[in-house]
Amino acid sequence: xxxxxxxxxxxxxxxxxxxxxxxxxxxxxxxxxxxxxxxxxxxxxxxxxxxxxxxxxxxxxxxxxxxxxxxxxxxxxxxxxxxxxxxxxxxxxxxxxxxxxxxxxxxxxxxxxxxxxxxxxxxxxxxxxxxxxxxxxxxxxxxxxxxxxxxxxxxxxxxxxxxxxxxxxxxxxxxxxxxxxxxxxxxxxxxxxxxxxxxxxxxxxxxxxxxxxxxxxxxxxxxxxxxxxxxxxxxxxxxxxxxxxxxxxxxxxxxxxxxxxxxxxxxxxxxxxxxxxxxxxxxxxxxxxxxxxxxxxxxxxxxxxxxxxxxxxxxxxxxxxxxxxxxxxxxxxxxxxxxxxxxxxxxxxxxxxxxxxxxxxxxxxxxxxxxxxxxxxxxxxxxxxxxxxxxxx
Amino acid sequence: xxxxxxxxxxxxxxxxxxxxxxxxxxxxxxxxxxxxxxxxxxxxxxxxxxxxxxxxxxxxxxxxxxxxxxxxxxxxxxxxxxxxxxxxxxxxxxxxxxxxxxxxxxxxxxxxxxxxxxxxxxxxxxxxxxxxxxxxxxxxxxxxxxxxxxxxxxxxxxxxxxxxxxxxxxxxxxxxxxxxxxxxxxxxxxxxxxxxxxxxxxxxxxxxxxxxxxxxxxxxxxxxxxxxxxxxxxxxxxxxxxxxxxxxxxxxxxxxxxxxxxxxxxxxxxxxxxxxxxxxxxxxxxxxxxxxxxxxxxxxxxxxxxxxxxxxxxxxxxxxxxxxxxxxxxxxxxxxxxxxxxxxxxxxxxxxxxxxxxxxxxxxxxxxxxxxxxxxxxxxxxxxxxxxxxxxxxxxxxxxxxxxxxxxxxxxxxxxxxxxxxxxxxxxxxxxxxxxxxxxxxxxxxxxxxxxxxxxxxxxxxxxxxxxxxxxxxxxxxxxxxxxxxxxxxxxxxxxxxxxxxxxxxxxxxxxxxxxxxxxxxxxxxxxxxxxxxxxxxxxxxxxxxxxxxxxxxxxxxxxxxxxxxxxxxxxxxxxxxxxxxxxxxx
Numbered sequence: 001x002x003x004x005x006x007x008x009x010x011x012x013x014x015x016x017x018x019x020x021x022x023x024x025x026x027x028x029x030x031x032x033x034x035x036x037x038x039x040x041x042x043x044x045x046x047x048x049x050x051x052x053x054x055x056x057x058x059x060x061x062x063x064x065x066x067x068x069x070x071x072x073x074x075x076x077x078x079x080x081x082x083x084x085x086x087x088x089x090x091x092x093x094x095x096x097x098x099x100x101x102x103x104x105x106x107x108x109x110x111x112x113x114x115x116x117x118x119x120x121x122x123x124x125x126x127x128x129x130x131x132x133x134x135x136x137x138x139x140x141x142x143x144x145x146x147x148x149x150x151x152x153x154x155x156x157x158x159x160x161x162x163x164x165x166x167x168x169x170x171x172x173x174x175x176x177x178x179x180x181x182x183x184x185x186x187x188x189x190x191x192x193x194x195x196x197x198x199x200x201x202x203x204x205x206x207x208x209x210x211x212x213x214x215x216x217x218x219x220x221x222x223x224x225x226x227x228x229x230x231x232x233x234x235x236x237x238x239x240x241x242x243x244x245x246x247x248x249x250x251x252x253x254x255x256x257x258x259x260x261x262x263x264x265x266x267x268x269x270x271x272x273x274x275x276x277x278x279x280x281x282x283x284x285x286x287x288x289x290x291x292x293x294x295x296x297x298x299x300x301x302x303x304x305x306x307x308x309x310x311x312x313x314x315x316x317x318x319x320x321x322x323x324x325x326x327x328x329x330x331x332x333x334x335x336x337x338x339x340x341x342x343x344x345x346x347x348x349x350x351x352x353x354x355x356x357x358x359x360x361x362x363x364x365x366x367x368x369x370x371x372x373x374x375x376x377x378x379x380x381x382x383x384x385x386x387x388x389x390x391x392x393x
Numbered sequence: 394x395x396x397x398x399x400x401x402x403x404x405x406x407x408x409x410x411x412x413x414x415x416x417x418x419x420x421x422x423x424x425x426x427x428x429x430x431x432x433x434x435x436x437x438x439x440x441x442x443x444x445x446x447x448x449x450x451x452x453x454x455x456x457x458x459x460x461x462x463x464x465x466x467x468x469x470x471x472x473x474x475x476x477x478x479x480x481x482x483x484x485x486x487x488x489x490x491x492x493x494x495x496x497x498x499x500x501x502x503x504x505x506x507x508x509x510x511x512x513x514x515x516x517x518x519x520x521x522x523x524x525x526x527x528x529x530x531x532x533x534x535x536x537x538x539x540x541x542x543x544x545x546x547x548x549x550x551x552x553x554x555x556x557x558x559x560x561x562x563x564x565x566x567x568x569x570x571x572x573x574x575x576x577x578x579x580x581x582x583x584x585x586x587x588x589x590x591x592x593x594x595x596x597x598x599x600x601x602x603x604x605x606x607x608x609x610x611x612x613x614x615x616x617x618x619x620x621x622x623x624x625x626x627x628x629x630x631x632x633x634x635x636x637x638x639x640x641x642x643x644x645x646x647x648x649x650x651x652x653x654x655x656x657x658x659x660x661x662x663x664x665x666x667x668x669x670x671x672x673x674x675x676x677x678x679x680x681x682x683x684x685x686x687x688x689x690x691x692x693x694x695x696x697x698x699x700x701x702x703x704x705x706x707x708x709x710x711x712x713x714x715x716x717x718x719x720x721x722x723x724x725x726x727x728x729x730x731x732x733x734x735x736x737x738x739x740x741x742x743x744x745x746x747x748x749x750x751x752x753x754x755x756x757x758x759x760x761x762x763x764x765x766x767x768x769x770x771x772x773x774x775x776x777x778x779x780x781x782x783x784x785x786x787x788x789x790x791x792x793x794x795x796x797x798x799x800x801x802x803x804x805x806x807x808x809x810x811x812x813x814x815x816x817x818x819x820x821x822x823x824x825x826x827x828x829x830x831x832x833x834x835x836x837x838x839x840x841x842x843x844x845x846x847x848x849x850x851x852x853x854x855x856x857x858x859x860x861x862x863x864x865x866x867x868x869x870x871x872x873x874x875x876x877x878x879x880x881x882x883x884x885x886x887x888x889x890x891x892x893x894x895x896x897x898x899x900x901x902x903x904x905x906x907x908x909x910x911x912x913x914x915x916x917x918x919x920x921x922x923x924x925x926x927x928x929x930x931x932x933x934x935x936x937x938x939x940x941x942x943x944x945x946x947x948x949x950x951x952x953x954x955x956x957x958x959x960x961x962x963x964x965x966x967x968x969x970x971x972x973x974x975x976x977x978x979x980x
Binding site: 042043101104105109112115116119126131135147148151152160167168170187188189191192245246249251252261264272378380381 | 450454460461463466467469470471473474477478479481482483486487488489490491492493495496499500502503504505506507508509510511512513514516520521523524526527528530531533546548549551552589590
């Protein structure tokens, strides 16, 4: 599979656009904070999270979710980078594939609370929720017809959206795809992860011996994917080379201890990309900093991709749930295109049980090789992308 | 070759059957939405002889859900509101994640291939098919199990009382690229069924259409009803036949050879048997005949002339069931007094309960049953006007929350209003015929009828002349005289009885009835064809003697009608003969 990435856009706690993110990815002057002004919870001053900039948050329209705001901004950046606009898109068969978690869940807490007290409250939030899906909303926003899909494989949603859309193009189901993911900080998952005891009160430490859980994050990543024939000879920002996904069928919150699904996903994606491990310059791990996730990833990487540099970026972005895979695919492309992998923030102490030391400093890589980006989700979905940068050969 | 084909499908709105497949202990913490999905997946695996225990990485799974486990999300929010974040339930949170449905299936059926969950509102299922096709093209899997599943949750069901079709369902399809064969169906979705309140409805309807119309137990029920009705109509074993436990064999015991021949001929006609039915394997023979024809033939009551046979194919019956079921989304149980070998009882008393997945109980239409003990809140009583009139005469009072569905034979407005006064929650009148099936309905007396959406009206001079079944070539003359009341709406003004031929001339029994009704001492009348001439049954008003008026009646007929129109024979009696369902019958 060689689906061209003609442009991408991103926003997260690292920055409002790809340029800002590129700078901060290596400078790493980013810390989580206590989100006390977005939702009312007694936990907000205990558990830090990574928020996008206040400048972005202020741009939210009254009738849109934060997630859609993030999508809209990243989409705008991606389309500009790809040299596309609505008029140009209308010439092609367009597909939209968006991953999310919060944005299609019935997390209208304030409405629900009011409704429980009084069934006669305005039903507008409910009606909006019933009619909404971000993929369709993007088609509507761009006044396009086309195929639309919103993927909700929890934390693997972003990776699955990108892989699914890339494969639509490979299989000639569309010419151009808008693929990506978005999620926002929200009371329900914020409380839920704390109750499941996998949230940390400290900045998260992927692969560290003393890791004790995740920090939540938010943001969006959007990619413009094209077939090689859609617009011949365009300048590419990268390539989707392979995509693998397989389920553990094991547990709702814990990955299979031997990494059953992740192994299968890698074993599908690598042959699809037609590359051997020596053509991989680094692995962007899911690296949530939860005890189980990092242990399973280390086991699988050591088994299949031993010796390849591993980095984890959740110490910079937090865990943006459904958006994580798309944001990290953007970060992986940035790394490939700048020939440099960032260090794994907050990693200090080696965990002897893992036999894996992630990047401890920014390291130079061969930009003609590929990157592997992994996502492991609630419900046991394991998904993998093999990405090439603009210089991939 | 690369078109998606359905290898197998299943549909369920009730997870009770799960215990056939799994140890109940394993299911304790699984929510209803996941259970429904698991049951559908398990049924498909059973049909396809797929080993549950074996690890399978060549079957992909895509869950399409417009809303996901929304009740669990509400449970989690409830726990935050009721006991605060600190004591809120982590189990509800993890079960509220869309992916939890997929996990239940992959873990209990040992799927190890790709698994995706899609939430694209009311187009989730259609969208899932795109990726299923893509997976098969990329050889990610040899087959893909696509399941549409959604539940109606408290907020929508209360907020959209009138519009919501309250149906928690799962519909699963095993898809492949394999060449089409007899057991594979092409996917043909109709994109005119977008319903945000019930986003998976299209998939549910589609899966229902793929299910067999009749199971062997349905055939037995139809045969029993047919025999009982025959025996009752012929005054044979009248009391005994209403003991509902009687089997086919018991019912056929001790009846004459002539009656046996009539019954068997009727059943052969109903199921389209090409060979004579045998006594020893009657239901199996009927089931085989039905399976070969995929249709069922009803006999009309003959109330508007000669009895006619009307053959209905499975696909149209199912379309009708889907259309009418939406009127009764709230019901919890069906109690039917209509026999299942009549089209009305077949649709509402046999097929609709299967589609809505509600229990059904059948009773003979006898007023002396203890109806107060039988009917309970949430029931839908499938009745007909004569039976409702029995209840009126009994001064019957309905318990709270019982709905009624009645055919229009016609059903007088006064009787409808009387039932409401007696406590019925609502009465829906369904207008139709054996020839056409259900045509229209109304929910209130005095209001016009509304055509069901599967019919299209053809107007002439402002009146509906014909109705045609959408997406088919079926077209029928509108059965009755109607008055137009706007698009798709009408009032019924009288029967448009078909002409019958007497001595080569078209004559109209209804015209003759009207002529007879002009006589001030005639209370009621029925006219029908008797071999080559008309005959009449006349009911005289109280105190009028036949001897005093018989000659005058003939004089009146001779003065107003031509010879072929004049009944050759007039029978006098206390009441016009009707069958046990209130329809005019022969004498």
